[in-house]
Amino acid sequence: MPSCQHETLHLDVSPHAAEVGFSRPSLAKRKAATTASGRASGKTSDHLQLESLFPGPLVLPDDCLAIDPKEPPQSLRSWTMEKLRNPFTQERKTIYVVPTPDIPSGTAFSRTLNGWTLPFVLQAPLKGGCDAPKAKYIRNYLEAFYHPIPVRTLPNTASFVPWTEGKSKPNPKEPPQYVGLQLGDNVTRITTRPCPDETYPRQLNLNDMLDAAIEALPSDAYALVLLTDHDLYEDDDDDFCCGRAYGNSRVAVVSSARYHPLLDEPTEIDREHTWPFSHCDAYVQRLCRDAEEDHEPGGSASTTSSSSNPKRRKLTTPAPAPQPSASQPSPQPPQEPQDPMTRVVQAGLGTPGPNHNPAGMWLARVVRTVAHELGHCLCLDHCSYYACVMQGTAGMAEDLRQPPYLCLVCEAKLARAMKDLGSDGEGEGGGEVLLERYEKLMSYCTLWKSVGMFAAYKSWLEERITVLKKASS
Template identity: 30%
Template sequence: MQLNVSDLRTVLAEIKAEPAHSVVMVLNHDLYEDEEGSYITERVWVEYGVAIVSTFRRNPCFDRMAGIDRLHRWPASHCQAYVDTRNHLSFKAFGKPPGDSALGLAIKAANRAGQPSSMEDLSYLWFARVLAAVSREAARCFGLQNCTYYSCLMQGVSGMRQAGEIPPYLCPVCYSTLGSELVLLQPVYRRGIEREDAWLGEHYAELKAFCNKWNQIPHFAAFEAWLGKRLEDRKSDGDGGETAGPSN
């Protein structure tokens, strides 16, 4: 069954509790916006602080129909063979990421986890996709738009295939934008830049602990490894400082 997002928005905006900055609704139904489009998978209204994410099209049972190659989701989405095949081109190889880089460790962790095959693992994969979508829409509620700077959770994507090829983290520009928005909501007892830096460290640690619970599937295993390396780098760089933002 398809639900109209405008109807849902009207209800959500009315029932949203006053202290809430924004609300993201997750529902299992398919969505549509108007008679012209066949379906949409998420929608945000920044002015209302309301977003809606549908789980329906993210179900792994639709992967074949959507042209999704599960082996080449992030962090393996930049694999040269995969990119060449998709673009019908052949570029000169630039080599692999260093094995001890955050991205290199994420790739190794994803390979170790192996591909999900049981119903339970596939449900975790589905869960990971929904989480990424909710993260994107929540970030949009704080003013983030499509990112054109780096590899980033906020990169513009079209369809479920592309949605799985972007990383689950924000680039330095988007982290800084979101961080400065969020620290405005916190008590003012430290300088803004210090609060932003402290927030990033705490946020990485919380995300890493969360990913650890689900690391039997490649997406969470890779993100856990990536976050571990970034936390390590921050420590060796003097707890954040110049390299507070993420890199590959």
């Protein structure tokens, strides 16, 4: 039983947003952002119904939008006019997934490289764990998320190999400064370094990995994503990096390392307030209050009343039904909550709990990031209109608070991209292809229904389908 029941939901920006100068686009601008013309037509109130499942970005302390509150939003019109955008063509339309590179077994090199994938917290004594997400599960998710774009596994196996350069032999007592990443006939030198925060023994350079991905890009590929279980870094100032995309080059690299569920405790991840429970008002208010107190030594922060914010909604969890007796009529079933996000949260609360299926939890975290990075290959910028899978992240806590879905604006961009493949569904409300995507995602989520994120996502998809059908009737 979770300790927090998330009784009130916070469905707009937090009080911290105003303090850092973030101003969310108005309802009219949000509606206009979903149109190719950049102008809102019809009643703005009609758009409000479509927004029922799209809360605003939370903008909590140390979030990406709190650090850079003036980042300009990308509307459908501005995305359409982007000169560097890569259109789909019938000759170049496939997304390729490169599974985690193999490591040859039975050598000192393999023992070293395999050791780098095991976080220090698990090494001695070994505390147990779970398997990293398999490439086939990630590919299947992408097939649903980006339907009808073809998603394939790259035929050429990737593998790490020793890197030999010059005549000098590497010192077997020292970890290798470089390793080779072989993809097909090409071998790319990958720089390594000790992990600055000592979470893992050693990290691989993300930019080198992206260079290898560029070299491996097939001629019929629209985009390619390279998966790895090793921890990554981008530059000397980074502690780590979970993933990155070279959007114009149509490649991305994603690491599963930092999403390991057994790292949650040492890194103080609040599992009870990952999405969709990140919209818990008590949680939002607590983080804002703590940040305010940190900036005002000796002062006391005030807490905004829940009733003062129309974007907070009561989560009406049904109470246990009383037992009927001879003198007592049978109890009526609890009334279903009217708010769709309330039902989404309740679906997540109905799972065994955040500690039940660590492998499924790990998968949920990774597929969301892979979908995000591939979104950049479609030229989708970081989103600031809504809580959205395309939001930027400034840390692991924010990453896990964000939803798996595309918001209304980003949905419109994907629908427009589908036009190049001969699919319909441009603009708000989507079309048949959008409903097909949702149905496929629901089927995927059903396979992982014991995981809170997937159970909540399935409920969100069901609610969204209902709204779309009602809007089109």
